[in-house]
Amino acid sequence: MKMRKKMTMIVLTVILSLLVSACGQKPVTKADDVVLKIGYSGSLCEAPVHMAVEKGFFAEEGLKVELIKLAPGTTFEAITAGKIDAAFGLLASLMQPLSNGLPIKITTGLHTGCDKVLVPGDSGIKTLADLKGKRIGVPSMTSSPIIFAKRALAEAGVGVSEKNMEVEFAVFSASDLPIALKNGSIDALAMNDPTAAVAQKEFSLVTLADSAITEPYNTQYCCSAYVSENIAKDHPELAAKYTRAMQKASAWIQKNQVETAQIQVDKKWVAGDAAFNATVLKTYNYIPSVKGAYDAFGITAKQLQQVGMLNESVDVEALHKNSFIFFKDVQDTVQ
Template structure:
């Protein structure tokens, strides 16, 4: 196995070191699903701000259903199911235990290549990844990390591709560092304990350590990769075949949630209160608010267009990283029809 791909597993359970008190993200059992022709759906997600459009879509949909804000037509229901990591959510989607989830885009490409019937139907966010080092470290450039231990969530994570881009800028490759795979909630504690020298992940796990005062960003996608995409709304193909109206309404709400989140501080403060609750992320609201404000475009949601050239670029980077083994046709893993047929939804939260 090439040294570049020697990704060793690492398990640290020291979250109590986080003074900010980031809540653990234990998986919740996904409720039993009704038939594909029903008017309700369970959507899997992780407690990360890259998935923030999902709880907003769920609450906005429930609010409109209750208040009669949606005039005419069937009342669809979306239920959020929290997972602790990509392996768990991947297995649930593969087996059909859930029929929709926010997934890593390269992981969807790989699963489709392995004949798992999935389609990406919407983006979930833009930007939102950071590479963190200790505040008291001397690391100013990526060349300073030569020979150091750096944690990533998964070899399928776009965070890993971001790290590769930053290393390449300083004339380095993953061969020049030691890479470990680690669950994002464990990364801040690992950095605090000096078990790793840096970590690359999505928010709020960079903000948790930064707000606590012992970490600082070495690089952020908002500065280095503005069209960064990672988490995408993915559904099983049989759901599309059997219940297009439900999928369309889910996309309508996710896209509307993205637009609403980027309207300003009022919306984002409401989003913080929703996402921090036990039903969703179950996290310290101050940490989520830190992500929303420092700076305000640390994660963005308003531009959820699906652009083929961007997915092609993502595939190229994934091929270079050996994350996927061969090119995969865009049309085989993306269904643009729902984004093209969006019906405006009013978010009243």
């Protein structure tokens, strides 16, 4: 009798523990119920996000989306905190955060272009090599412009590593960079479009390097689509839909830069003059490519390690492989 009671108690205890465990587990949300939260900042080259909304490519994929406007420089924080599920970003600026555990997976490259290194027309500086010993203004020490500048300078034989730094980088806000250049506080600047293109036009600046047109950078994808690791793991079908929608939008932009620029201004996605913005968009290659992003990542990551922007301990090959997710039902290239 005592043995029976003891066995009964054991069984009840096991059942109770299982019930408690089940109650403590977070239920998996069905894919059809998920509203994909997409972060954006309102930059010109972010056009695939804007057109995926305006031209119905998200809807065409059956995605429920919520667009969340983020302050510049807060995207990584937002995706780590779970405030957004997907975003659009500069490939080079993702590498260091990824090496430090940023929980995302890159899904496709979207376009080339974006970054410029500029000098005054009367500066006497004709080449990147002429910047040796000069002061270069940048929007931040981890931004895509400084990454591009360091890559281009290193290729030109100018030291940009901690052990051999032959230039000085100085941080200014994007709005102050052209003024700092004009008053002589810096000798050159590195900026993203459209602010770089606007400054170039307004202050008659000369291009030393432009990732949209300067070889070999003009063939390397600068911007990509990515999703959180949670979405990639729990809802890969949604990640694939997001990727296809972004690819479709990018391919549409490639054939419709003027209309894209007009929609962006009319719908207040970006500020500025639509006609001028269109001239900038035309310098980019908006033919989306998964392989293009993957190849560009491999090239750039090795260069960043060489110039000290990726720790020497980082296994670049493993970082390269682990930073992407691939889908059988997503085309490599869409035109």
